[in-house]
Amino acid sequence: MPTKVIKNGTIVTADRTWKADVKIDGGKIVQIGQNLSADEVLDATGCYVMPGGIDPHVHLEMPFMGTHSADNFESGTRAGLSGGTTMVVDFILPAPEQSLLEALAIWQQKSSLACSDYSYHMAITWWGEQVFNEMAEVVDRGINTFKHFMAYKGALMVDDDEMFSSFQRCSALGALPLVHAENGDVVASLQQRLLAEGNNGPEAHAYSRPPEVEGEAANRAIMIADMANVPLYIVHTSCEQAHEAIRRARQKGMRVYGEPLIQHLVLDESEYQNADWDHAAQRVMSPPFRNKLHQDSLWAGLQAGSLQVVATDHCSFTIDQKRFGVGDFTKIPNGTGGLEDRMPVLWTRGVNTGRLTMNEFVAVTSTNIAKILNMYPRKGAIVEGADADIVVWDPEREKTISAKAQQSVIEYNVFEGIKVKGLPRFTLTRGKVAIEESTVKAEPGHGEFVAREPFQAVNRALSRWKELTAPRRVERSGIPATGV
Ligand code: DUC
Ligand code: ZN
Ligand code: ZN
Ligand code: ZN
Numbered sequence: 001m002p003t004k005v006i007k008n009g010t011i012v013t014a015d016r017t018w019k020a021d022v023k024i025d026g027g028k029i030v031q032i033g034q035n036l037s038a039d040e041v042l043d044a045t046g047c048y049v050m051p052g053g054i055d056p057h058v059h060l061e062m063p064f065m066g067t068h069s070a071d072n073f074e075s076g077t078r079a080g081l082s083g084g085t086t087m088v089v090d091f092i093l094p095a096p097e098q099s100l101l102e103a104l105a106i107w108q109q110k111s112s113l114a115c116s117d118y119s120y121h122m123a124i125t126w127w128g129e130q131v132f133n134e135m136a137e138v139v140d141r142g143i144n145t146f147k148h149f150m151a152y153k154g155a156l157m158v159d160d161d162e163m164f165s166s167f168q169r170c171s172a173l174g175a176l177p178l179v180h181a182e183n184g185d186v187v188a189s190l191q192q193r194l195l196a197e198g199n200n201g202p203e204a205h206a207y208s209r210p211p212e213v214e215g216e217a218a219n220r221a222i223m224i225a226d227m228a229n230v231p232l233y234i235v236h237t238s239c240e241q242a243h244e245a246i247r248r249a250r251q252k253g254m255r256v257y258g259e260p261l262i263q264h265l266v267l268d269e270s271e272y273q274n275a276d277w278d279h280a281a282q283r284v285m286s287p288p289f290r291n292k293l294h295q296d297s298l299w300a301g302l303q304a305g306s307l308q309v310v311a312t313d314h315c316s317f318t319i320d321q322k323r324f325g326v327g328d329f330t331k332i333p334n335g336t337g338g339l340e341d342r343m344p345v346l347w348t349r350g351v352n353t354g355r356l357t358m359n360e361f362v363a364v365t366s367t368n369i370a371k372i373l374n375m376y377p378r379k380g381a382i383v384e385g386a387d388a389d390i391v392v393w394d395p396e397r398e399k400t401i402s403a404k405a406q407q408s409v410i411e412y413n414v415f416e417g418i419k420v421k422g423l424p425r426f427t428l429t430r431g432k433v434a435i436e437e438s439t440v441k442a443e444p445g446h447g448e449f450v451a452r453e454p455f456q457a458v459n460r461a462l463s464r465w466k467e468l469t470a471p472r473r474v475e476r477s478g479i480p481a482t483g484v
Pocket of ligand 1: 284286313315336
């Protein structure tokens, strides 16, 4: 590959902003400095040169709710690159009783189409000796994060005893547990009540998953993680109740991380009141969109650092797939898109409004994620030796989001009509230009798996439970006789 230099731009990282050129050779950043030269020049005049975005939460071609999510690794990563995201982390979902390694092999097959780099989280969808044993092999293969669904009763959900066992195993292996925090029993009960009362439209989806079910589950997972002596990452934190639990835990010294989604930051529950069934059903995801107070809480968390990451949970379904739920909202496949829109929408609603600094934007879209998932500074950084996953960001480029022009294969977009200002001029994946303004040069198969090492012991939770795990028996002389 010829050498490249990105010239005349301003580098923006999570901790500083300065003017310099960036030279790339063999997919890596090899030099940062003034007046650099190379075989090819990319002009970044007027632009910010930032670490490419990392989306830590996507579901590409995922078997779910009787169907498969519509975007695969090709269209999904192409969508990501178009919006400045140069890496995704997808969830491997073993079927009940299926070997984790067998599921991994299926995901490796699917991800051979990826246009950008990717990594995996392994979901713990059932529990047994085999899972316990295979978790070690999964970590050896470069997957150090395990996801637990506290909802989707009768399908993906794990019980508290299974979660506690798995969290302890994560602690022993130096792995980080993730949770989808919603009380699945309460959700199932509310769903049945709503259906029995004749509430079968998409608005009932939101009624069946109020913030309380998320707050309760987040608290429960935090306490269980603390007892298992392991840090915890709570995916799609959508409400004040869950955020409050995370703040409280962090204040006590626990390593608990929270991940708001761009959808929850920008879209609210009024979408479900739309008179058009399709419009409302297209916005059905779990957790559902919330009200403005919850949105303010999430923005405040990103500003204060109590929430660290912005993701998408990209899990797209076509109009026809969404219509599986006509007459029964519990059958609407849960999920929305967002991979292409996360960075431009967060920049527009966060940086352009003054809610986030540019450096905070880089932190929550890339650097914090790379650190939490243990792939920093290979990813998430502009430093010599890092992968050249870079977005050259033009703060003056504008567009109105429209499904007509998107990379995702679905026919609609939940951000339709939102005007964004701030878009990639170039997106580079390991030194290759994948996007040049609206020209897409992304190549299926270019993406590579990013292996992630287990965490150091220092990254463990600060639980006091340890003091109780080796109970001392009390020696007694007077033991009453039995059967009296
Ligand atoms: N929520 C969704 O909306 N889709 C995928 C899985 C999930 O938890
Ligand atoms: Zn299938
Ligand atoms: Zn989830
Ligand atoms: Zn998800």
